[in-house]
């Protein structure tokens with residue numbers, strides 16, 4: 562029997578830097594044939610576009626597979642398993658499979674899926690890498706400390722108080738074989754130390770915690786962990802229970818039958834989020850536009866905004882990435898055959914004011930204020 566193909570699961574909250582880390586890995590893969598499976602939240606395939614557009618030699622377009630349904634933990638059977646089977650039955654199967662989960666996915670159901678008949682004999686989970694936005698967590702956004710997050714939420718009447726942000730984060734930590742404290746460039750030495758110590762204490766015992774900037778870690782460190790995570794799920798319990806639990810003791814597990822126990826524990830956190838795509842015309846002033854975006858993000862509590870903008874007079878598309886209040890933008894490649902338009906995916910907690918956000922993003926901001 563041929564050796565099992567190793568698969569690495571890359572998880573981490575929205576905007577932590579999963580795509581950036583994968584891009585770096587592909588650029589440094591040195592001939593290793595890596596197939597990528599991407600599961601994005603929202604229908605704009607930005608991560609797939611970024612990775613496909615990277616022009617990396619080892620990364621042929623056909624090696625980037627996007628799962629069509631938003632949520633990997635609900636669509637394992639319909640979407641993920643067939644995708645894996647198709648990959649495995651290729652004439653030249655990949656040396657390694659890397660799966661990028663959506664920033665809102667729980668990794669546990671995905672890892673469990675590797676125990677499926679027909680999959681378990683051919684693939685094994687080499688390791689689960691959880692990418693953490695070091696800056697955001699240090700600032701207390703989607704932190705572990707549920708009490709602190711809840712206190713913050715309760716203090717801010719504009720926020721829904723009963724949300725699974727911190728649960729998702731903790732589940733992603735609980736499932737990790739390796740935790741990457743990314744965005745270290747934005748942290749002081751002391752902050753990086755403190756966060757590393759804290760994550761080590763929250764994670765399972767054997768877990769490595771590594772710092773990185775722009776996901777730059779040696780490929781040999783990321784891949785080849787050889788853990789076999791799918792056989793070790795008991796150690797990776799989802800540590801959180803139904804998120805209504807605190808409010809209502811009658812929601813305890815006991816009235817659910819055993820089979821749906823795990824399902825119940827997941828509490829379908831992702832239903833609490835929504836995403837949509839906004840199309841807009843060309844923008845004339847990218848600087849003014851990003852300032853305007855920052856306002857819209859703040860005003861509407863948008864968690865993540867990403868996509869491409871067409872800028873008048875520029876043949877290249879402007880990639881825009883916002884994680885909370887921080888916005889990056891850069892020209893990445895010509896539009897080519899794609900329509901010259903601005904397309905942005907917006908992700909936030911359910912209840913976003915879609916109409917208001919759409920019209921705000923579609924309105925052209927005034928010229929950027931001149932520096933004094």
Ligand SMILES: Nc1nc2c(ncn2[C@@H]2O[C@H](COP(=O)(O)OP(=O)(O)OP(=O)(O)O)[C@@H](O)[C@H]2O)c(=O)[nH]1
Nearest residue numbers: 575576577578579580581664743744774775882889
């Ligand atoms: N300063 C800094 N920015 C980073 C770093 N890593 C990623 N970023 C930026 O953070 C933003 C989000 O990075 P992505 O790699 O798209 O994050 P992701 O986890 O794939 O995001 P989702 O797929 O939306 O969950 C981008 O603008 C990146 O350029 C880092 O180490 N330092």
